[in-house]
Amino acid sequence: MASLNPYGKFNEVDQERLLARPKTKKRIAIIALSSIVLAAIVVGAVLGTSHGNNKSSKNGDVQSISTSVKAVCDGTLYPSTCYTTLAPLVQNLTQVNPEQLFKLSVQLAINELLRASQKFSQNEGVFGNVTDPIYVAALENCRVLFDLALDHLNNSLSSTVSLVNAIDDFTTWLSTAGTCQQTCIDGFQNAPLQTSVESSLRNSTELTSIGLAIIRPGASTKIRVKWKGLKLNLGNKDASKFTVKQFINGNKWIPSNVPYNPSL
Numbered sequence: 361m362a363s364l365n366p367y368g369k370f371n372e373v374d375q376e377r378l379l380a381r382p383k384t385k386k387r388i389a390i391i392a393l394s395s396i397v398l399a400a401i402v403v404g405a406v407l408g409t410s411h412g413n414n415k416s417s418k419n420g421d422v423q424s425i426s427t428s429v430k431a432v433c434d435g436t437l438y439p440s441t442c443y444t445t446l447a448p449l450v451q452n453l454t455q456v457n458p459e460q461l462f463k464l465s466v467q468l469a470i471n472e473l474l475r476a477s478q479k480f481s482q483n484e485g486v487f488g489n490v491t492d493p494i495y496v497a498a499l500e501n502c503r504v505l506f507d508l509a510l511d512h513l514n515n516s517l518s519s520t521v522s523l524v525n526a527i528d529d530f531t532t533w534l535s536t537a538g539t540c541q542q543t544c545i546d547g548f549q550n551a552p553l554q555t556s557v558e559s560s561l562r563n564s565t566e567l568t569s570i571g572l573a574i575i576r577p578g579a580s581t582k583i584r585v586k587w588k589g590l591k592l593n594l595g596n597k598d599a600s601k602f603t604v605k606q607f608i609n610g611n612k613w614i615p616s617n618v619p620y621n622p623s624l
């Protein structure tokens with residue numbers, strides 16, 4: 361049984377054409393290496409499907425698409441959210457690769473975060489009646505964090521560099537976006553609003569995590585630990601330190617620049 365190539369872009373024909381050009385050899389090596397990384401998650405999808413010769417069978421394609429999506433989603437922390445949101449979006453395609461699923465999950469994360477951020481908007485949001493200065497400050501922090509998170513998510517959608525050639529950048533964008541959202545949530549620890557804030561951001565945080573897990577199979581658990589471990593003091597006096605400037609400082613902001621207390 362021949363194996364299904366999960367990446368439409370990197371089929372044998374393309375490989376041969378590209379390999380024929382010496383200048384692109386290094387690039388091919390990078391692509392090949394990155395493909396191996398990405399391939400790890402779709403290994404399950406390879407089993408039980410055959411290569412290219414089931415075009416006549418629409419059913420077979422549908423089945424292999426959903427098997428591929430399921431295999432990718434099983435590598436995430438939220439397999440059921442992943443599958444139920446992504447599978448319907450690719451059901452009509454004849455082929456799907458992790459990069460497409462990644463882009464879709466990022467696009468959905470953006471949509472959900474935009475939706476959630478409306479709830480946090482000043483005055484008109486559902487948190488508009490909050491008067492406790494601690495939480496007024498925490499809400500303001502969330503608005504700043506959402507903008508940062510959206511920028512980083514948007515970077516990974518608008519990047520002209522392909523995923524496989526810049527996996528570290530994409531990882532940084534996604535984990536930063538996740539950290540921003542988690543940091544917003546952390547500002548409401550033990551607060552009456554905590555549950556409400558968490559549930560407002562559940563979809564966007566899950567989709568961000570899913571996007572990350574798609575490009576970094578096996579990394580999602582570590583990333584989750586990192587998100588949880590990020591500790592910013594948003595109490596009275598510390599809230600003022602937590603400004604846009606602090607985040608914008610250094611144009612390559614990464615989570616490790618943020619005060620971090622490993623003991624918590």
Ligand SMILES: *[C@@H]1O[C@H](CO)[C@@H](O)[C@H](O)[C@H]1NC(C)=O
Binds near residue numbers: 448449450451452
């Ligand atoms: C898939 O095809 C069906 C039937 O043509 C259509 O109703 C549906 O909207 C399509 N779904 C997507 C995600 O394009």
Ligand SMILES: *[C@@H]1O[C@H](CO)[C@@H](O)[C@H](O)[C@H]1NC(C)=O
Binds near residue numbers: 486489
């Ligand atoms: C704000 O209003 C919502 C209903 O819109 C209510 O459930 C919540 O308890 C209120 N919060 C405060 C702090 O008054």
Ligand SMILES: *[C@@H]1O[C@H](CO)[C@@H](O)[C@H](O)[C@H]1NC(C)=O
Binds near residue numbers: 510511514518
């Ligand atoms: C994302 O970036 C594009 C261009 O790169 C821009 O047009 C768009 O407004 C940005 N969207 C958000 C939500 O920032």
Ligand SMILES: *[C@@H]1O[C@H](CO)[C@@H](O)[C@H](O)[C@H]1NC(C)=O
Binds near residue numbers: 475560561563
């Ligand atoms: C999260 O997504 C589900 C499914 O799309 C939707 O029903 C729910 O309203 C969303 N939750 C929020 C807080 O937007």
